[in-house]
Amino acid sequence: MVSNQADHILSTAMRLCLDQGLGALTMRSAAAAAGVTSSAIVYHFKTRERLLVALLDHIENVVADSRKRLADAFDEEQWAFAGPAACVTAIMRRLLDEQGLAIIALSEIDRLLRGSDAEQAAQTIMSRAWERADRFWQSLPVIADEDREGRAIWAATAQGMIPLVMLDRNPVTRDARIARIVARLADRLARRDVALLPPSSPPEPIAKAVRPAGKQQIVDATIRLSGKSGIEALTHRKIAAEAGLSVASTTYFYPAKDDIVADAANDVQTRAMNAVVDGSVPPPVFMSRIMLDNRQQERAEMAALTAFMTAAIRIPELEQLATALRRVRGLDGIRWLAARGYRQTDRLDGIVWAAASVFLAQQALLQPPPQRAAFLDNVSDAWLTRLFG
Known part of the structure; x- marks a missing residue:
C-alpha cells in the first residue's frame, strides 16, 4: 500500500513531468517539487528507475479513473439519446483535455525504461493499461449492442486515435477531427454509405539534407x-x-x-x-x-x-x-x-x-x-x- 507521503510525491512528480517533460524529473527535483528531503525520495523509491515505475503506475491509475468518471457523467437516458458516435466523441474530447499529456507520458516512461532493470515491471503496467483501456471502451453502453468484433474495433480505434489527434495542438480543429473520425467509424461499422472526401494531393517532396x-x-x-x-x-x-x-x-x-x-x-x-x-x-x-x-x-x-x-x-x-x-x-x-x-x-x-x-x-x-x-x-x-x- 502506498503511503500518504509517497502518494504526495508521485502526485507532484506527475505534475512536474507533465509541465516540464520527463527529463526534468530527477530524485532531487522530485524532492523539491514535493517539499520533502532527498532522503525521503530514496526511502520510498530507492532509485530513479523505481520512481519512474511507481510514477507509471500512478499515472495509469489516474487516467483510468478519469475515463470512468467521464463515462459516469451519462445516465441511461443520455446514453440512449446521444448514440455511440456522440458519446465516444464527448468522452474523448474531455479525456484529452484532462489527461492527454498523461496518456502520452505513459508511452514516454515505458520507452525510457526499456533495457533497464525495471523494464519488466514497466511492461506489466503497460499491459494492464492497454487491457483496461480496451475493456473501458468496449463496456460503454452505447457500444454494448455491437457484436464482439464490432466492440473490439470501436475500442481499438478510440484508444489508437489518441496520439494521432493529439498531433493537432489547436483544440478546435482537434475536436472537429475527433468527431469526423468517430462518425466515419460509426458509418463503416453500420455499413452505411459514406460520401468520400475528394482525393488529397500528396505533400511536396522534401530535399534530403546533405550532411557529412x-x-x-x-x-x-x-x-x-x-x-x-x-x-x-x-x-x-x-x-x-x-x-x-x-x-x-x-x-x-x-x-x-x-x-x-x-x-x-x-x-x-x-x-x-x-x-x-x-x-x-x-x-x-x-x-x-x-x-x-x-x-x-x-x-x-x-x-x-x-x-x-x-x-x-x-x-x-x-x-x-x-x-x-x-x-x-x-x-x-x-x-x-x-x-x-x-x-x-x-x-x-x-x-x-x-x-x-x-x-x-x-x-x-x-x-x-x-x-x-x-x-x-x-x-x-x-x-x-x-x-x-
Missing part, C-alpha cells in the same frame, strides 16, 4: 536510439556509442542534445513525407510486415516513428514535425488500403485504419513472439473486411 558522413551517422544513431528508449533517454555519450564515434565528434556537430533531436526530427519528417510522395516503401501484403521485424519484435522504423510522434506532441519546437506526421498518417493509410484492394475509401478511412492499427500493434506485442504475426494478420484482415469489405 559523421553527422549523418549521428542522426541515424539518434533515430535508432529514440525507437529503443525514447527521446528523453538520449545523451551525447549514448548517441556517440551507437554511432561508433567519439563524444567529441557529436559535440562538435551538435553542441546541445536539442540540436541533435531537431535535426533527427527533420530527417524523420523527410523520410515519412517522401515515402508517401514517391511510393518508395512497397505496400506490404500483410500487417505483420509493417509492424514486426524478423525476430517478431517491433520494427525499428515503427518504433522510431512512434517515439518522434510522442515527442512532437509534447515539445512545442517540433510543431512542424507534428503537422507533417498528422498529414502523412492519413495519406499513408489510404495508400495502404488501396494497395490491399479497398479503393472506395478516402483519407478519413486511412486515419480510422491508422488509429485501429496503433492499438492492434500494441495488442500483438502482448502476445508471445511466435504468435504475433498470425495475430496481426488474422485480426487485421477480419477488421478490414468488416470496415471496408
Whole structure:
C-alpha cells in the first residue's frame, strides 16, 4: 500500500513531468517539487528507475479513473439519446483535455525504461493499461449492442486515435477531427454509405539534407536510439556509442542534445513525407510486415516513428514535425488500403485504419513472439473486411 507521503510525491512528480517533460524529473527535483528531503525520495523509491515505475503506475491509475468518471457523467437516458458516435466523441474530447499529456507520458516512461532493470515491471503496467483501456471502451453502453468484433474495433480505434489527434495542438480543429473520425467509424461499422472526401494531393517532396558522413551517422544513431528508449533517454555519450564515434565528434556537430533531436526530427519528417510522395516503401501484403521485424519484435522504423510522434506532441519546437506526421498518417493509410484492394475509401478511412492499427500493434506485442504475426494478420484482415469489405 502506498503511503500518504509517497502518494504526495508521485502526485507532484506527475505534475512536474507533465509541465516540464520527463527529463526534468530527477530524485532531487522530485524532492523539491514535493517539499520533502532527498532522503525521503530514496526511502520510498530507492532509485530513479523505481520512481519512474511507481510514477507509471500512478499515472495509469489516474487516467483510468478519469475515463470512468467521464463515462459516469451519462445516465441511461443520455446514453440512449446521444448514440455511440456522440458519446465516444464527448468522452474523448474531455479525456484529452484532462489527461492527454498523461496518456502520452505513459508511452514516454515505458520507452525510457526499456533495457533497464525495471523494464519488466514497466511492461506489466503497460499491459494492464492497454487491457483496461480496451475493456473501458468496449463496456460503454452505447457500444454494448455491437457484436464482439464490432466492440473490439470501436475500442481499438478510440484508444489508437489518441496520439494521432493529439498531433493537432489547436483544440478546435482537434475536436472537429475527433468527431469526423468517430462518425466515419460509426458509418463503416453500420455499413452505411459514406460520401468520400475528394482525393488529397500528396505533400511536396522534401530535399534530403546533405550532411557529412559523421553527422549523418549521428542522426541515424539518434533515430535508432529514440525507437529503443525514447527521446528523453538520449545523451551525447549514448548517441556517440551507437554511432561508433567519439563524444567529441557529436559535440562538435551538435553542441546541445536539442540540436541533435531537431535535426533527427527533420530527417524523420523527410523520410515519412517522401515515402508517401514517391511510393518508395512497397505496400506490404500483410500487417505483420509493417509492424514486426524478423525476430517478431517491433520494427525499428515503427518504433522510431512512434517515439518522434510522442515527442512532437509534447515539445512545442517540433510543431512542424507534428503537422507533417498528422498529414502523412492519413495519406499513408489510404495508400495502404488501396494497395490491399479497398479503393472506395478516402483519407478519413486511412486515419480510422491508422488509429485501429496503433492499438492492434500494441495488442500483438502482448502476445508471445511466435504468435504475433498470425495475430496481426488474422485480426487485421477480419477488421478490414468488416470496415471496408
